[in-house]
Amino acid sequence: MLNFDFYNPTQILFGKGRIADLNKVVPADARVLVLYGGGSIKSNGVFAEVMAALAGRTVKEFPGIEPNPSYETLMRAVEIVREEKLDFLLAVGGGSVIDGTKFVAAAANFEGEPWAILETRGRNIKQALPFGTILTLPATGSEMNNGSVITRKSLKAKMAFSSQLVFPKFSILDPAKTFTLPVRQIGNGVVDAYAHIMEQYLTYPVNAPVQDRFAEGLLLTLIEEGPKALANPEDYDVRANIMWCATLALNGLIGAGVPQDWATHMVGHELTALYGLDHAQTLAIVLPGMLRVRKESKRAKLLQYAERIWNITAGTEDARIDEAIKRTQDFFEQMGVKTRLSDYKLGSGNIDEVLQQLESHRMVALGEQRDVTLDVSRKVLELSV
Template sequence: MQNFEFQNPTKLLFGKGQISTLKKEIPAYGKRILLVYGGGSIKKIGLYEKVISELKEIGAFVIELGGVEPNPRLTTVQKGINLIRENQLDFILAVGGGSVIDAAKAIAAGVPYDGDVWDIVTSKVSAPSNSVPIGTVITIAGTGSEMNGNSVITNWETNTKAFFNSSHVLPRFSVLDPELTISVPRDQTVYGSVDIMSHVFEQYFHGSSHAPLQERIGEAILRTVVETAPKLVNDLNNYEYREVMLLNGTLALNGLTAMGVSPDWSTHLIEHAVSAVHDIPHGGGIAIITPHWMEHVAAVRPEKVAQFGVRVFDLDRAGKTDAELAAEAIQSLKEFWKSIGAPTKLSDYGIDDKEIELMTERAMLADQIGSYVSLTKEDVRKILRNSL
């Protein structure tokens, strides 16, 4: 383990009907509110009305920023920043999935910053400590954005997806009502499940030594996804399964399993490069790339992949090498993701080898990426080719 500092003060308001806490939580931060949401599904499920009714009860002044994209755009963020400045708003309420919350965080950080918010998104400068406070109402399990300081934003002018992390944009509170996730369609439910597992992997395959508790907790989340997701995708209206997946998503990326380790975000970096060029769903891209990334790292360091297979898929160690177990583990993961309906090849999204170089370029934030196994440009190119 490495020395670490951990603090996560986000207040979780979890369960049926928790939307009614908005009127209690928000006034501490002010009553001039930017309401951020996505493509309108919150109107379809009646959530928009509930939120507006809560805001009316406290006499809030509300400016809306709807239509945030699934891979949220820098231009949308800039629009939000302008709305807050022009209307002197105090608080951002993000209602939606990870994209909406990520956009809200970049807006929050950009408001008090004089330069281009892209400087913050690309971590050239830190998010200011006086970032605008945020609250969230999450409508899909998976992102984890409701209890962390991460934000991923796409700049379509340069086909670049970048991310930043700052404690200054941690949501002050997040409403997690599993009922609000019941209408999430099957494909998005699958992507969410994949994303949760990937968030665990990125921290589980860390570059540090001796973090047995963090790994066991990661495995606890992985096993819970493996048990719950197949039941959920066949019973999308089941409250209990939705509940478990929602909490899974939050705990998979709130810093808990990253305590004292150096996470390896290679798969996310590669997927961000793919979806920055092709605008595919993040969870779909992750499902395609992860097994090929895992095959690559298993060839170098099979031991943790083997451990994952034994502890999550109950593989029998007897008489097998780590390399053999790792191969079985990857096969089990592929079969599991296929069984719940995840895509397996980039060509499922109509992506061919034309943009391999651009995608490789975009993934390489440095000469080498990754901490469990370090990847060169050549390695990334190979992983992408194998994913076609």
């Protein structure tokens, strides 16, 4: 096992009816900005519950955070925070709203041009406003980590940052609030969480059985529960298991003391920035090809994955690995998330543009062993057509 530091101060309030507990975790004298996306929280009653729980506080609202939160939109929220002298943020939504809120928290009192936060990946953050979250779309794990990904539309750049100053103070997770999610978002959420686990698990062995078994348990749970969520969207226990899986997939536990990859995510970010694909769609496209191209460097873990997740024990090593990758791809398809560029009207003609973006963003040596060069990324995308 590798050396590691682990720190996670986020309080989780899990279960039915927990929005009412906002009154206990938001300071009574707070001046609050509630940030959300397209407005479904008003039609499904979540917004009314939030406002009731925040009664007595000054509350402003900021709607319209996109599925891939944009710098341009978020800077408008920053201006509201500054003008109204707001001192607490509340993200109500999925990972995009939470990621966007993290940026607003860091940018509100930032000295200089806030884009520098993204350019330095958060290393220059000296302070951030406190914030909490109410999760309505389990997928990204942003509700219990200190990472964020922001898109600047004018540059077609999707950039990540992190800082210990942007952990949520608390996150409320009520599985019942996910019952009305569209099928597409259910599938996306499961695939997103699955890919997060794979980025931390499927690298190379470092004798870390605790992390491995933890990751494998999460993967198996998503495989078991994901199709149930599509078949019976209002099964509380199924939705609870998926919600907690997505949180645990990226709260730091399974990645502590093990090598991490993230090449699939970096390539996927460029597909989103250029063509507007959902984040989970890009992961479903890139991950199978990434595993096939890098089969040798990941051989030991791929064989472990084949046996422990898919019960594949017969055949040659190569045959077992190939079958495990195929079943992974089939599972994404089962969740309604297509796995080829051609499924999204993209193809070989788009590969050079993606590679140019990777190069311009200095993504030329990715992966746990820094061996995912532009040539490797090209091969991955060619297999993904």
